[in-house]
Amino acid sequence: MDNGTIPMLDLKIQYQSLKTELDAAIMRVIESAQFINGPDVEALEQDVARYCGANHCIGVSSGSDALLVSLMALDIGQGDEVVTTPYTFFATAGAIARVGAIPVFVDIDPVTFNIDTKAIDAKITPRTKAIMPVHLFGQCAEMDPIMKIADRHKLAVIEDAAQAIGSEYKGRRAGSMGTVGCYSFFPSKNLGCFGDGGAVVTQDRELADKIRLLRNHGAHPKYFHKIVGGNFRLDTIHAAVLRVKLKHLDNWTLGRQQGAAYYTAALSKYGVQGRFVEAPKVMQSRHIFNQYVIRCDDRETLREHLKRDKITTEVYYPQAMHLQECFAYLGGRPGEFPESERAAQTSLALPMYPELPNAQRDRIVRSIAACYEAASQTTRRAA
Numbered sequence: 464m465d466n467g468t469i470p471m472l473d474l475k476i477q478y479q480s481l482k483t484e485l486d487a488a489i490m491r492v493i494e495s496a497q498f499i500n501g502p503d504v505e506a507l508e509q510d511v512a513r514y515c516g517a518n519h520c521i522g523v524s525s526g527s528d529a530l531l532v533s534l535m536a537l538d539i540g541q542g543d544e545v546v547t548t549p550y551t552f553f554a555t556a557g558a559i560a561r562v563g564a565i566p567v568f569v570d571i572d573p574v575t576f577n578i579d580t581k582a583i584d585a586k587i588t589p590r591t592k593a594i595m596p597v598h599l600f601g602q603c604a605e606m607d608p609i610m611k612i613a614d615r616h617k618l619a620v621i622e623d624a625a626q627a628i629g630s631e632y633k634g635r636r637a638g639s640m641g642t643v644g645c646y647s648f649f650p651s652k653n654l655g656c657f658g659d660g661g662a663v664v665t666q667d668r669e670l671a672d673k674i675r676l677l678r679n680h681g682a683h684p685k686y687f688h689k690i691v692g693g694n695f696r697l698d699t700i701h702a703a704v705l706r707v708k709l710k711h712l713d714n715w716t717l718g719r720q721q722g723a724a725y726y727t728a729a730l731s732k733y734g735v736q737g738r739f740v741e742a743p744k745v746m747q748s749r750h751i752f753n754q755y756v757i758r759c760d761d762r763e764t765l766r767e768h769l770k771r772d773k774i775t776t777e778v779y780y781p782q783a784m785h786l787q788e789c790f791a792y793l794g795g796r797p798g799e800f801p802e803s804e805r806a807a808q809t810s811l812a813l814p815m816y817p818e819l820p821n822a823q824r825d826r827i828v829r830s831i832a833a834c835y836e837a838a839s840q841t842t843r844r845a846a
């Protein structure tokens with residue numbers, strides 16, 4: 464970033480703070496020449512299982528593959544239906560389509576951005592095999608009603624916890640409540656590796672064994688294939704990096720939570736909150752703030768204003784899934800999921816990383832306040 468620009472995320476600061484330890488961990492893998500599986504992957508799996516409150520963890524090649532291999536392990540395929548949210552990163556719905564199943568969308572709760580659990584029941588059919596809730600931006604979906612519906616209809620629950628490692632719902636960790644939980648170690652997630660990586664957790668030993676098999680082309684023993692899997696392995700170098708980083712995750716989460724609290728307080732101090740901005744709802748939960756997202760009616764004006772003030776923002780996500788070109792065959796139409804569409808038009812993510820100084824956050828909030836002040840003066844002149 465050029466001088467003075469506030470980025471969305473600054474991974475260089477994090478690397479510098481752990482450089483000695485990370486470099487040593489990587490060098491150990493290189494010197495051992497064990498690049499595939501091995502003790503680092505096994506140790507990371509144990510660490511992640513413990514951290515997430517699950518009995519089993521299987522390291523995989525990405526968050527997208529975590530979702531894919533989970534669907535494969537649950538024998539979900541051609542003609543099956545999976546209920547999920549249209550307001551998410553593409554990989555959620557993409558994984559469902561890739562196994563030949565049909566993503567069936569349910570609108571979101573406008574306050575939490577997560578699936579509206581009251582609307583799920585109406586979408587269950589005899590073909591429904593699973594519910595795939597997403598814990599968006601680091602806040603858990605309402606898991607109690609989801610698990611109740613799943614129990615009643617004998618459905619699997621695949622938690623897309625890619626943005627939510629360590630987040631909690633009523634004292635339970637994201638990923639540990641459903642049939643399986645899927646994490647991503649993409650660099651911009653709260654626990655990121657130095658490339659692509661992911662993990663699946665489950666309480667069910669049989670399912671864990673099957674996912675382990677699928678991760679390695681279904682081979683057991685080597686060159687004898689029970690089922691058709693793929694290469695879904697987590698690279699050993701990434702596992703070594705993640706083991707170093709996991710020890711710091713709670714500290715980083717605290718930094719993000721404090722940063723989020725600062726944003727919320729500062730936004731309301733400048734009279735912004737309530738008028739134009741909804742702060743994320745504080746639930747009976749541990750929100751890990753993978754993103755801090757505000758709402759604004761005139762998003763493009765605000766984004767331009769912030770850009771002139773050298774503040775980076777991002778839109779997660781500008782197009783809901785039912786309106787994606789590749790899902791036209793599902794017959795989605797505009798207006799079908801109004802809250803998801805409104806979120807796609809009005810949500811704006813602000814810079815969020817634990818090392819972001821409060822002085823910078825203040826600069827961001829003052830810039831937002833100045834933009835709204837200018838807008839309300841224009842409105843007054845027009846009146």
Ligand SMILES: *Cc1c(COP(=O)(O)O)cnc(C)c1O
Nearest residue numbers: 525526527552554625626647649
């Ligand atoms: C990042 C993400 C994924 C995919 O993870 P990758 O590691 O990038 O493949 C899936 N779902 C959600 C909600 C995500 O944010």
